[in-house]
Amino acid sequence: MSTQEGFRAGHVAVIGRPNVGKSTLVNALVGAKVSITSSRPQTTRHRLLGIASFDNGQLLLVDTPGIHRDQGKATASAMHRWMNRAARGALEGVDAAVLVIEAGRWDDGDTLAYEALKSAGVPVVLAVNQVDRIKDKSALLPFLEEVNAGREFDAVHPISALKRKGLEPLVSTLLQLMPQQPALYADDEITDKSQRFLAGELVREQLMRQLGAELPYSTTVEIESFVEEPLRNTPGGHLLRIGAVIWVERDGQKAIVIGKGGTRLREIGSRAREQMERLFGNKVFLETWVRVREGWSDDEAALRTLGYHD
Structure with missing residues (x-):
């Protein structure tokens, strides 16, 4: 467990609408499969801590169910209500958050997730995932400008979680947002789950x-x-x-x-x-x-x- 001077460690909530690659990003940063993935929305049901250890810091990544708009008790199942509570509860006590969106697409679900993060008052880093799927790269810059308009992000990083592209700059940004303190878990630990x-x-x-x-x-x-x-x-x-x-x-x-x-x-x-x-x-x-x-x-x-x- 590292205690070197200048070492940073803290909690990062990984938030977004369903099926944008949050769990894939957590697995890529941890370097092991700690969160299950599939092409279906709402694969993740539980809050799960992925522990990503680096030479100069440690990120405790809180993977969450996708935030979706409450349908009201009359129509939403107990499971859906529970997943929404789990997703929103993940924002409590974190040092920063990553809002994961799909490259080339911003919809009401992304707005809902962004509003939840701003209400929590934590630094927000935008991870624009799946950029490898954008064939016309010239279309990416106008999209990023559109997403940034009227919104506040501490940083914006285009990434491909699946292909592990663009992750080093994202990690560097997140570590700078963490408090200076020793590692909270041993280097060989990858999750808090059994x-x-x-x-x-x-x-x-x-x-x-x-x-x-x-x-x-x-x-x-x-x-x-x-x-x-x-x-x-x-x-x-x-x-x-x-x-x-x-x-x-x-x-x-x-x-x-x-x-x-x-x-x-x-x-x-x-x-x-x-x-x-x-x-x-x-x-x-x-x-x-x-x-x-x-x-x-x-x-x-x-x-x-x-x-x-x-």
Whole structure:
């Protein structure tokens, strides 16, 4: 843990509308996959701390669900209300924030996120993501000028989180906004979440990636067992025995997740296991089950028992 003179460390909220690449940016800065990703909006459901350590500082990146406009209790599910609280709660006690937007696009969701940041009174750095997708680079400058008009940013950085382009200047800017203090976590720590939590998220990532448009939002994952055993004939090696329950809301959804002859569930488990072994550095034996719990996503008590709590 670094204590060198001039070292800076602090918390940075990573904020934006759904599906602009916030989790991809956190993973790129941390240098490891600590937050799950998919092409679907609202893949991230929990606040998650990604720890990015550098020679001269440490950024504690608070990855959040995308901020979306409240629909009112009559129409918004308990899950959506919880995600909005998690996203807005991430602004409490941070030293700065990164507003992530998509290059070439600014819409009402971006305005909502910007207004939330200005209300919080923290320095805001704009990260214009996915610039690699802009074929006509000459169109980028007018877009940046348009976005800056009438808004206050401490800095603006065009980046590609996926291709890890433009990240060094962004890191330099963020570190300058952090207080001078020793590192808050050890250099080899990458997140504040447990392996048990990350295992559940990696299973849920495969649900987001492999299922139809609406079904992933009716699913969640609970890790029922997580046991570490020494591997025979492998000094220092371990086997993680993990049991994961995939919760759905209806019997018809259960059949879809399992797939014909169990093929889809096996594929979900196989892909998730591969990701776990890569992240944890251990062999993994993963068992998965699908169970029905009607209306779990709109039941505050059920959400708490399934790990959704402030």
